[in-house]
Amino acid sequence: MAVLDEIEAAIPALRRYAIALLRDRDAADDLVQDALERAVRRRADLRGEGKVLSWLFAILLNLVRDRHRHLTRSAHLVPIEAAADQGLPPAQDGSLALTEVHAAMGRLPLDQRAVLLLVALEGRSLAEAARALGVTEGTAASRLGRARAALRVATGRDRQTGTGGES
Template sequence: MNVLNEIEALIPDLRRYACALTRDRDAGDDLVQDCLERALAHHRSRRPDGPLRAWMFRILINRHRDLIRRAPRAGHLVAVDDLPVEPGRPAGQDSYMALRETEAAIARLPEDQRRALLLVALQGATFDEAAQALDIPRGTLMSRLARARATLRTMTGRDGTRPVSARPIDKSKDPSP
């Protein structure tokens, strides 16, 4: 199959990941568009050894890092009350609330933990695929995932303690490189 067709087939996955990362449909689509433009500019010089999917996600993630640098704190200042509530989800009240809690918790994870968690939990990336896409060693990925999952658990109150979701996460405590 033509590499451009292969890339096109990845667009739905890229969109879902970009929208989840940015929590904004338009910003997510802009991110995907940038990613596709870069892929188009470089696909002929790409090393043929790595999988295309990991390469595309790596481009998207690099682009997202650039954008975060432009607005470094945007991802950490979302007040729980300000999160958009979409009406009419086909779910019972309890599970609806639980979903909203999870969404709010994900929104306040440090950026690199969210990228890692969404790759495996949303995109179903394997350990190696996620490490390749994020361009980090397996050990770093493992500790990022462990921290993301533990934080999510605490913020949704499912670790037996009370939820602390009203308090913002202090980004300076994230020890990632």
């Protein structure tokens, strides 16, 4: 019962992550549904407390790997109208233009987006993200580095001497 409650409590985070990752709400909710069903079926396998969220992310990402491989290749084809639908606030001084960031995220390969969102949006540690993704920490770090560098370029901040955002 306690595990079920923890799974239930994790649903908003799983949806947030899946929608940001897949950039398609229906596909994301389908994915979360599949992940939840798998988790509920296998909840007896779970050992240890406080690990439910990491375990759920791992289940979800396994499903992504199985089913959404094609998104890695077609990510740049995903339309970005979704950004306008979300009623994005305008960029303020020193912050990044959100529509640019959203568009740049869409151009990232899925595996880079997966690790970036785990650490940046969901606040997982790099080690935790690597475990959920089933890769070594080095691999996760290198994907993360590429993702952040690509975002830096896409938002016009890739200058070697100072990023110009301090003023």
